[in-house]
Amino acid sequence: MKILCIGRNYKDHIKELNSVLPSEPVFFMKPDTSLVTRNRPFYLPDFSNEIHYEVELVLKICKVGKNIQQKFASSYYDEIGVGIDFTARDLQTKCKEKGLPWLISKGFDNASPIGKFLNKSAFQDVHNISFHLEKNGQIVQQSSSHEMIFSFEEIISYISRFITLKMGDMIFTGTPSGVGPIVIGDRLEAFIENQKLLGCSVK
Numbered sequence: 001m002k003i004l005c006i007g008r009n010y011k012d013h014i015k016e017l018n019s020v021l022p023s024e025p026v027f028f029m030k031p032d033t034s035l036v037t038r039n040r041p042f043y044l045p046d047f048s049n050e051i052h053y054e055v056e057l058v059l060k061i062c063k064v065g066k067n068i069q070q071k072f073a074s075s076y077y078d079e080i081g082v083g084i085d086f087t088a089r090d091l092q093t094k095c096k097e098k099g100l101p102w103l104i105s106k107g108f109d110n111a112s113p114i115g116k117f118l119n120k121s122a123f124q125d126v127h128n129i130s131f132h133l134e135k136n137g138q139i140v141q142q143s144s145s146h147e148m149i150f151s152f153e154e155i156i157s158y159i160s161r162f163i164t165l166k167m168g169d170m171i172f173t174g175t176p177s178g179v180g181p182i183v184i185g186d187r188l189e190a191f192i193e194n195q196k197l198l199g200c201s202v203k
């Protein structure tokens, strides 16, 4: 399986990173070795001094698709969850400055904790799913799929023009504002509509 991630999909986050509003979705990949499941802890790596959390809604792909039209895109995912797109911001900034790919800043081992997934049918309206992240019991990020620049359908359709989607693939759909650093001892908990789906202790 593969993990695809959308960058710059919430206006407020683009602002906080001084990035430019994209006219098309920007996406990148993380290796499957970056996954952390079952609420296992996250161990701070020794190659970065600035690891940021980014909470994101995650789609799970349920069938093979290529060149998927937007009007059919919703049938290509069946589950929605939350994940954290951990980012070594210091490494990413260095790579960006040099115009180099920044895979190491987001694709390192354990950079992608994912929580429990919910069936799509559990939602009245997938275009209005609220979610948030708490750090040590305080809300640090909060948004809704309603705030996304590119919808789930647009994302799936766009990615599948270039890369075939397969069953089990995951799509991180971008992070809202409020990203920030973590230190040893922090506890992160991610929620979809008040249901806690992911817990992650920083060690």
Ligand code: ZN
Pocket (backbone or CB within 6 Å): 005, 006, 007, 054, 056, 085, 172, 174, 175
């Ligand atoms: Zn992200």
